[in-house]
Amino acid sequence: xxxxxxxxxxxxxxxxxxxxxxxxxxxxxxxxxxxxxxxxxxxxxxxxxxxxxxxxxxxxxxxxxxxxxxxxxxxxxxxxxxxxxxxxxxxxxxxxxxxxxxxxxxxxxxxxxxxxxxxxxxxxxxxxxxxxxxxxxxxxxxxxxxxxxxxxxxxxxxxxxxxxxxxxxxxxxxxxxxxxxxxxxxxxxxxxxxxxxxxxxxxxxxxxxxxxxxxxxxxxxxxxxxxx
Numbered sequence: 109x110x111x112x113x114x115x116x117x118x119x120x121x122x123x124x125x126x127x128x129x130x131x132x133x134x135x136x137x138x139x140x141x142x143x144x145x146x147x148x149x150x151x152x153x154x155x156x157x158x159x160x161x162x163x164x165x166x167x168x169x170x171x172x173x174x175x176x177x178x179x180x181x182x183x184x185x186x187x188x189x190x191x192x193x194x195x196x197x198x199x200x201x202x203x204x205x206x207x208x209x210x211x212x213x214x215x216x217x218x219x220x221x222x223x224x225x226x227x228x229x230x231x232x233x234x235x236x237x238x239x240x241x242x243x244x245x246x247x248x249x250x251x252x253x254x255x256x257x258x259x260x261x262x263x264x265x266x267x268x269x270x271x272x273x274x275x276x277x278x279x280x281x282x283x284x285x286x287x288x289x290x291x292x293x294x295x296x297x298x299x300x301x302x303x304x305x306x307x308x309x310x311x312x313x314x315x316x317x318x319x320x321x322x323x324x325x326x327x328x329x330x331x332x333x334x335x336x
Contacts, residue, residue: 119166121138160182168182168196273333277298282333316328
């Protein structure tokens, strides 16, 4: 994590991006913008959360998929600590549910990672002026997700969401790993064999259509299957 100090600044920005080359690219772009000041550049959710607790932030620019969590968690934390601040997502993720979840959490801008330097600064200025800059492909995703059929009837429920029903045991295990417990800890806490826990985890991932712990926790929370 890199923290920078400056006495005066128009827009105090926090960058959260785990990919080092991309983070450095965005740092360079944001540092050259005269309208603001890059307060900190972080590679993990934990680092960004710490910055939010001790620094006044006007704009969070965040990726979504992080090594220790999800960018939506950071957006929610930002909203709780700094209600007037803005949040912009820059991500490769363009899944309908992820986009909607980010916006519902409080993101007012959503760009894809191939955004150019001039377009990024223009988007920040638009957002600061009260707009909601969104990449055209992301806007299409939102329209498809929130739109209605030609006959005016609402879209059918997402079958993936309906199918993602966890058993009580799977729910217990997912809540435990969301708290940071290892598989061995979970097995001991729930009285299970150490070989049984990975089997349950595999089933959870399959049902939620995810590939790792952070995605599983995020998706289960989004679907209302667990509350943390």
